[in-house]
Amino acid sequence: MSDLLQIEDLTQESGDTHRPTLVERESVDYRAIAKHVGRIGEGKKYLIKTYGCQMNEHDSEIMAGMLEEMGYQPTSVNEEADFILFNTCAVRENAEDKVFGEIGRLKPLKNRNPELILGLCGCMAQEEPVQQLVAKTYPHIDIVFGTHNIHQLPELVEQARNSQETIFEVWEKAGDVVENLPKLRKDGIRAWVNIQYGCNKYCTYCIVPYTRGRERSRLMEDVVEEVKQLAADGYKEITLLGQNVNDYGLDLKAYDFADLLAAVNKVEGIERIRFTTSNPWNFSDKLIQTIASCEKVVNHIHLPVQSGDNTILRRMNRGYTREYYLDLVARIRRAIPDVSLTTDIIVGFPGETEEQFRETLSLVEQVRFDGAYTFIYSPRKGTPAIRFREQVSEEDKKRRLQELIELQNGITREFSESMKNQTFDVLVEGESKTNSDVLQGRTTTNKIVLFRGPKELIGRIVKIHVTEAQTWYLRGELVSTQHELAV
Ligand code: SAH
Ligand code: F3S
Numbered sequence: 079m080s081d082l083l084q085i086e087d088l089t090q091e092s093g094d095t096h097r098p099t100l101v102e103r104e105s106v107d108y109r110a111i112a113k114h115v116g117r118i119g120e121g122k123k124y125l126i127k128t129y130g131c132q133m134n135e136h137d138s139e140i141m142a143g144m145l146e147e148m149g150y151q152p153t154s155v156n157e158e159a160d161f162i163l164f165n166t167c168a169v170r171e172n173a174e175d176k177v178f179g180e181i182g183r184l185k186p187l188k189n190r191n192p193e194l195i196l197g198l199c200g201c202m203a204q205e206e207p208v209q210q211l212v213a214k215t216y217p218h219i220d221i222v223f224g225t226h227n228i229h230q231l232p233e234l235v236e237q238a239r240n241s242q243e244t245i246f247e248v249w250e251k252a253g254d255v256v257e258n259l260p261k262l263r264k265d266g267i268r269a270w271v272n273i274q275y276g277c278n279k280y281c282t283y284c285i286v287p288y289t290r291g292r293e294r295s296r297l298m299e300d301v302v303e304e305v306k307q308l309a310a311d312g313y314k315e316i317t318l319l320g321q322n323v324n325d326y327g328l329d330l331k332a333y334d335f336a337d338l339l340a341a342v343n344k345v346e347g348i349e350r351i352r353f354t355t356s357n358p359w360n361f362s363d364k365l366i367q368t369i370a371s372c373e374k375v376v377n378h379i380h381l382p383v384q385s386g387d388n389t390i391l392r393r394m395n396r397g398y399t400r401e402y403y404l405d406l407v408a409r410i411r412r413a414i415p416d417v418s419l420t421t422d423i424i425v426g427f428p429g430e431t432e433e434q435f436r437e438t439l440s441l442v443e444q445v446r447f448d449g450a451y452t453f454i455y456s457p458r459k460g461t462p463a464i465r466f467r468e469q470v471s472e473e474d475k476k477r478r479l480q481e482l483i484e485l486q487n488g489i490t491r492e493f494s495e496s497m498k499n500q501t502f503d504v505l506v507e508g509e510s511k512t513n514s515d516v517l518q519g520r521t522t523t524n525k526i527v528l529f530r531g532p533k534e535l536i537g538r539i540v541k542i543h544v545t546e547a548q549t550w551y552l553r554g555e556l557v558s559t560q561h562e563l564a565v
Contacts, residue, residue: 105255105297112144113233119150122160129177130167132354133290133319134200136261136270137228138165141199143260144231156187161195161235168201168208168285170456177202181216188218195238197221199228201289203248207459217244224248225290229256252276252291257300267507267537269313273301273338274320279357281384282395282462283427283455286321295326298333302341309347314537315505318342318353324360336368343372349539350505350522351375355382355422358406359397370413376522377414378448381407382422386441387434390427393466400441407445418448418493418523425482426455426475428466435478442485448493448523450486454479487549494547497525501557504542506535526551 124145128138141163142152153159164181167173181196188194196219202208204224212219220238223230226249237245252275263269276291277284305316318338320326326335335353342351351374356365358381369375385391388399398406410417423438442450454475457464470478504519504527511518516528517535519542527542528551535556546553 105257105300108229108256108258108260111256112229113236115148115232115236117149118236118239119145119148119161122150123153123158124150124161124163125153125156125159126163126165127180128165129173130165130169130201132270132317133272133321134165134167136272136319137200137225139261139263139270140228140259141165141231142262145235146262147260148232148235156184160193161197163197163199166198166200166202168205168289168458170453171458172456174202174208178211178216181219185218195220195235197223197234197238199223199225199231201225201285204250204289205285205460209246209248212244213246219244222246222248224250226252229259252294255294255296257296263313265508266312267505268315268317269308270317270319271301271304271308272296272320273318273335273353274323274326277321278325279322279359279397280395280462282393282466283424283458285458285461288460290321293322293325293329295320295328295330297330298327298338298341301338302345305342305345305348309345312347312537314348314539315350315352316342316348318351320353321355322357323353324356324362324365334362334364336362336365339365339368339372339375343374349374352378352524354380356380358383358403361406361410363409366410366413376524377416378418378420378523379410380420380422381410383441383445384422384424385427385430385434385438387430387437390430390434390437393429394424394427394463400437404441404444416523419445420449420451420524421445421447422451422453423482424453424455425478426470428455428457428463428470429468430455430470430478432474439482439485442482442489446489446493447486448525449490450482452479452482452486491547491549494525494549494552497521497544497552498547499544501541501543502527502554503539504529504554505539506531506537508536509533521552527554528552529554529556531556 126138126142128134164177166177198219203222209222212222221234223234227247230247234245234247274293274295276293277287278293280287308316324335326338327333356379383403384394384396386400502521504521506517506519508518510516510528517531519527529542541557542554543557544552544554
């Protein structure tokens with residue numbers, strides 16, 4: 079549990095008069111609030127299907143942790159499962175369609191095995207139309223719970239065993255930040271760590287502020303404590319997670335994201351610190367300097383730009399201009415010359431003209447991102463942009479996406495080529511997915527590197543000389559020295 083007095087002391091020092099109240103900032107302990115349901119999953123199997131972003135992936139690790147505490151064992155086969163949970167994403171419509179398609183296909187299985195519990199959670203569960211659709215068309219779902227109700231999973235499973243009706247447990251507003259949640263992380267090398275929940279930015283196309291609620295930061299000491307525990311457990315890399323990490327701490331008014339990075343950088347045993355996602359808005363010089371000076375914070379920044387056109391940026395409510403973004407990139411590159419920048423881009427935002435789209439292409443050429451996640455604008459109910467009249471035709475959206483992808487792939491390819499015949503530090507993650515004789519790791523800039531070497535290297539940072547470059551990965555040779563193999 080956190081020491082709230084410490085925050086008060088810090089606010090006094092900084093002369094900030096907006097002191098947090100104790101009630102607002104108290105986080106609660108899962109062990110104290112979780113309703114004890116016992117080992118009701120003993121001898122049973124669970125399957126969680128996760129859609130969407132890393133935050134969802136990490137929520138699934140938390141829910142897997144809870145289920146295994148209840149005695150459930152994992153399976154990847156629908157027919158073997160006693161509990162199937164869909165942890166969903168609402169950011170784009172096609173993700174929603176996929177989920178309903180799959181839930182529909184599970185109906186015969188549920189008919190054959192009425193004991194099977196089906197659950198729906200994540201961002202879709204927060205949407206009222208989705209709740210209505212479940213009630214009307216998919217009543218074979220047993221539990222629907224929201225993003226603020228994850229800690230209630232055990233009691234909801236217990237209730238579902240004794241109920242014929244679908245149970246809906248969706249809080250509209252977030253409650254307290256819950257600490258000490260169980261987590262079942264996938265590998266023992268890299269770990270996600272939540273630092274902040276929700277988003278206050280209200281970009282006009284985006285549903286996240288409605289499904290994840292207002293920004294709430296975890297207390298710094300709770301984050302640092304978790305990272306120390308991860309280091310003690312042998313983890314080497316952490317990724318700090320939030321929808322908008324550079325707003326971290328704004329609600330606490332005691333410290334900011336740069337302070338958090340500096341604090342985490344001191345944790346012994348952790349070798350790499352990543353974070354996602356940062357927003358160009360509010361990306362301070364202090365933050366740039368901190369990233370540059372903290373040796374464990376990697377030289378990779380994911381900096382979603384969304385569009386290269388000022389009118390579109392304004393209508394997206396992004397809070398910055400093209401010129402501001404380009405200047406920010408220049409400031410970052412001055413401070414961190416070998417930085418790798420990646421981005422998110424949306425094409426076909428309502429009213430986007432061909433000319434405005436060309437502005438995005440020209441920004442991509444100017445910045446030369448290492449990589450970009452590119453999306454076709456998807457109208458989302460409940461967001462302001464759905465009311466914007468001039469929608470772009472599907473045909474134009476698809477063509478623009480294609481053109482953008484081709485441009486970016488060419489640039490990504492050139493980046494990969496430029497890494498050939500150079501040597502990089504690579505954190506070895508495990509065997510390659512397609513060939514167990516080959517090891518896979520990543521550079522600090524998050525490029526995948528494949529190479530041959532002994533399995534004992536898994537979990538270590540080794541030097542790899544790159545011999546072959548593909549767009550999405552590199553191949554290389556281990557520069558093995560006695561020293562590296564001995565550490
Ligand atoms: N801050 C979060 C944003 C989550 S949404 C993060 O970056 O993890 C992730 C990306 O999805 C956004 O950056 C945006 O490019 C895209 N996106 C969000 N809403 C969208 C919509 N309605 N249509 C298309 N793409 C969207
Ligand atoms: Fe969405 Fe914008 Fe927040 S993209 S998650 S509203 S920063």
